[in-house]
Structure formats: structure tokens, C-alpha cells
Amino acid sequence: MDNEKVFSMSFAKVYPMLIAKAERKGRTREDVLEVTAWLTGYTHDQIESLLASDLSYGDFFRKAPALNPNRALIKGSICGVKVELIEDPLMQNIRYLDKLVDELAKGKSMEKIMRK
Secondary structure (H helix, E strand, C coil): CCHHHHHHCEHHHHHHHHHHHHHHCCCCHHHHHHHHHHHHCCCHHHHHHHCCCCCEHHHHHHCCCCCCHHHHHCCCEECCEEHHHCCCHHHHHHHHHHHHHHHHHCCCCHHHHCCC
16 A cells, blocks of 8 residues: 555544454453553544544654654564654654554553553
8 A cells, every 4th residue: 555545544544453452352442542642642532533533544643743763663564564664754644643553553552652
């Protein structure tokens, strides 16, 4: 899938899939909101309100209030690609969130996921 197609996807359609993935593995919606807030700087309420909007997935990250500088500590593969090697910064941020949700689903502690 090309980057532009991912960037133009609806945030309101993609984000519930991330929540569902975490919930299938025993994590909660609140856990996903917490790691998303950590990564992007949005509050939980802001994320919830954006789910009712027509915001694109790319714009969700482009307009993020405060991308966490510790996101560069996120390492590993998602969909067979190492997140630290992704050249497009927007795609890298999207994949960082994918990786955080994967780590949630694998049962990692919130402290480790948020690189504390």
C-alpha cells in the first residue's frame, strides 16, 4: 500500500481497528488512548472527539500537538519493516503507533511501552 493511500485513510476508521487489536489480547481502549496520547500529545478527550470527525490518518499525525521526542527509542519491526529505518517521517510516526499497539497486544508493561 502506498503512503498516500495510508495518509488519506479516515482516522475514525483506522483507530478503532487498533483498539480492537489490543482488546483481542486483553488490553483496553484506555491503554490504546494512553499510548496514543504519549506518542502524539493529544489528550484522551481530543482523541475521542477526533474519532467523530472526518480527519485523515495523516492529518491526525501532522496536527499532533506534541510528538514525543522519546518516540525515536521505539525499535523493531512492523509488517516486516524496521520502524527506525522508515525514511518518511509521517509514515514513521504512523508505524510507531502500530508498534506501540503491537507491544500492548504482546502484554508489555505500560512503563516499557512508553520508554520510561
